[in-house]
Amino acid sequence: MxxxxxxxxxxxxAEITAQLQELASTYDxxxxxxxxxxxxxxxxxxxxxxGSRSVYLTGAHHACExxxxxxxxxxxxxxxxxxxxDAELSGVRISDLFHRTAVWVTPIVNPDGxxxxxxxxxxxxxxxxxxxxxxxxxxxxxxxxxxxxRGVDLNRQYRAEWHQAYRRGPKxxxxxxxxxxxxxxEPESRxxxxxxxxxxxxxxxxxxxQGEVIYWDYRREAPAKARRIxxxxxxxxxxxxxxxxxxxxxxxxxxxxxxxxxRRPGFTIEVGRGINPLPPAAxxxxxxxxxxxxxxxxxxxxx
Numbered sequence: 001m002x003x004x005x006x007x008x009x010x011x012x013x014a015e016i017t018a019q020l021q022e023l024a025s026t027y028d029x030x031x032x033x034x035x036x037x038x039x040x041x042x043x044x045x046x047x048x049x050x051g052s053r054s055v056y057l058t059g060a061h062h063a064c065e066x067x068x069x070x071x072x073x074x075x076x077x078x079x080x081x082x083x084x085x086d087a088e089l090s091g092v093r094i095s096d097l098f099h100r101t102a103v104w105v106t107p108i109v110n111p112d113g114x115x116x117x118x119x120x121x122x123x124x125x126x127x128x129x130x131x132x133x134x135x136x137x138x139x140x141x142x143x144x145x146x147x148x149x150r151g152v153d154l155n156r157q158y159r160a161e162w163h164q165a166y167r168r169g170p171k172x173x174x175x176x177x178x179x180x181x182x183x184x185x186e187p188e189s190r191x192x193x194x195x196x197x198x199x200x201x202x203x204x205x206x207x208x209x210q211g212e213v214i215y216w217d218y219r220r221e222a223p224a225k226a227r228r229i230x231x232x233x234x235x236x237x238x239x240x241x242x243x244x245x246x247x248x249x250x251x252x253x254x255x256x257x258x259x260x261x262x263r264r265p266g267f268t269i270e271v272g273r274g275i276n277p278l279p280p281a282a283x284x285x286x287x288x289x290x291x292x293x294x295x296x297x298x299x300x301x302x303x
Contacts, residue, residue, distance in 0.1 A: 009283035035191025063113030157189035158257035
């Protein structure tokens with residue numbers, strides 16, 4: 001890549017939106033907004049496949065983990081292309097799954113936060129900037145910011161021991177870990193939870209970074225088949241398998257709430273290694289590790 005040239009994995013909200021719209025038009029697949037962010041940005045969600053058994057994938061709950069959105073959009077493109085050409089994707093005949101399953105993908109749950117983490121205050125309305133700088137400890141560098149634009153950590157917002165997440169974290173807006181005033185107080189988390197309650201997916205995967213691990217259980221409430229699926233996901237990706245994250249007990253995390261609410265397999269996959277935000281140069285390795293896993297996900301809801 002030439003000096004000064006943008007890395008192809010370096011995508012913000014506007015670019016992700018444009019790519020999703022192009023995919024929906026090219027492949028005649030459904031693209032919907034499941035809600036809007038605090039600043040009114042759409043939470044775009046695309047459907048891959050026409051079947052009744054559904055998988056739901058989310059990315060970029062945390063602002064500085066925006067590379068997960070690029071991963072999911074790249075997967076959408078590869079999946080749709082493989083179905084159209086009746087080709088294999090990482091050894092999987094996608095056309096065999098396309099009419100039996102539906103993969104729903106929300107690449108960016110936190111579009112305001114992603115814009116803040118990528119561009120600092122350039123894309124943020126002037127009347128919000130003073131508070132954001134205060135919540136960020138006086139710093140104008142927001143590259144490691146995780147929360148939404150109101151300083152609420154969206155992956156502490158769901159109804160899985162939310163009160164513990166609130167008790168253990170900050171009690172006011174912050175770059176990370178503030179659980180908000182009550183569960184689903186934020187439009188982004190509320191939209192995701194409402195969509196899940198409507199869709200009732202058979203399987204959920206939440207993409208985060210970093211660590212190269214897969215979390216698969218919550219308070220031993222995951223169904224028996226979740227362990228079997230988790231072992232296969234670990235084998236396919238090379239990521240370590242962990243039942244639960246000891247640092248996030250009572251975290252209000254989406255995967256935890258999904259397991260608790262539906263008693264269905266839910267997974268948090270932490271891609272990459274290093275310090276967030278992971279550099280775009282890490283993307284190729286992340287893609288190679290996750291493509292075999294992503295290609296096979298729909299098959300797990302048929303067994």
